[in-house]
Amino acid sequence: MKTDILLFGQLAEQVGAKQISLEGFSDSETLIKALQQQYPVLSQSKYIVAINQEIISGNTALSDNSIVALLPPFSGG
Template sequence: MKTRVLLFGQLAEITGSKELEMEGCADTAALLSILHEQFPVLAQSKYVVAVNQEMISGNKNLPENSIVALLPPFSGG
């Protein structure tokens, strides 16, 4: 089961890439815990999670070929 992960703003700098492909993540909690382990700085970062372009709160199942977006807050103006 594949999931595309899109990283916005400075989150992309943490992972070194704007886009990641993850394998075998049944839900967002599983996906995030793998990402946090791989990129500890990400665990300390603030961001909102969207699954297939809808913001989620809590844990959500990830259907096949889901796109998960992690969006940090920006303050600049």
């Protein structure tokens, strides 16, 4: 099972990538933990999570080809 992770703003800059693909994760919590291990900078950053463009709160199931986006605080306008 594949998950695409999109990074934006300062997170993309800190991690050094705008997109990462990971295999074998079935829920958002374990995915985020794995990401934080791989990219420790994420543990110190503020962001919300969207799955397939919907902002989630709490642990959420992933399906194959889910798109998970890590969104730092918005600063448009």
